[in-house]
Amino acid sequence: MVQTSVIGCGNMGSALIKGLHRSGNHTVTACDLDPDALEAVADYVDTTTSDVADATDADVVIVAVKPDIVGAVLSDLDLSPEQTLVSIAAGVSTDYVEARTDANVVRIMPNLAAETGDMAAAVTGDDVPDEVLELLDDVGEYAEVDETQMDIATAVNGSGPAFVFYLIQAMKAAGIEGGLDADDAETLAAQTFKGAAETVLRSDEDLDDLIDAVCSPNGTTIEGMEVLWESDVQEEVAAAVTAAEERSAELAGEVTDE
């Protein structure tokens, strides 16, 4: 069992905690100042605490607070080089964290699907220990990237779930407009995204070939695809990703300039 502590049990910290609980491979201490946040994760951890000192004994210490609070939390954490500190904050550089801890620093951009074991994570660090890679394996898939790629990864896989929720919402709304019940429309739209994503992950075929496979000659899909190919949907998705990427870079400036 890897001793893991999670400091900050809000949206992302609690998703990681629930994913780690599912894996059964971790002894977890949850730390948060908000008693309600601790209450919400109490069934998934071994210990809850509001005292950051109680979270310092772990092999892996995950700091999951907002970017502008990372510095304050690090100043309260006394860690050794044998420990690993994982930072998940958008826009907070490895250099910033390394300057404030003796621990081995690993920077990760996770996403909310940690909760279901379907997280996509980008990870960067000079020495990413096996226990961190195994942790990421326990809650989903990961890609090792260069630090310079963290802003774009933050946009694609960190912010990405919100973009996909939006697209599911659009598909659901079209289903309702066509006469489906709201619950049925949500199930059919969401399961279709899930199934399509699984197909991409498991298939060796490229995306154009997968699109072709759905488009029966003279069938229904090609009519819809013609509309999408003629539209600027791809450009709009790219613009959303770019806006998030730029904000990640901007956050880096704000945190570093403190």
Ligand SMILES: NC(=O)C1=CN([C@@H]2O[C@H](COP(=O)(O)OP(=O)(O)OC[C@H]3O[C@@H](n4cnc5c(N)ncnc54)[C@H](OP(=O)(O)O)[C@@H]3O)[C@@H](O)[C@H]2O)C=CC1
């Ligand atoms: N949300 C997401 O999908 C993703 C978030 N991230 C990153 O994860 C981090 C957390 O984001 P998110 O979970 O959304 O934020 P939340 O605000 O939901 O969670 C942060 C939690 O940390 C608590 N907290 C604040 N100060 C301390 C402290 N000193 N010690 C312990 N706990 C503290 C907060 O309590 P209180 O509310 O009382 O202040 C809150 O419960 C951010 O850095 C973000 O960039 C990365 C990828 C995805």
Ligand SMILES: O=C(O)[C@@H]1CCC=N1
């Ligand atoms: O919106 C944010 O800043 C965080 C980081 C990635 C997802 N949520």
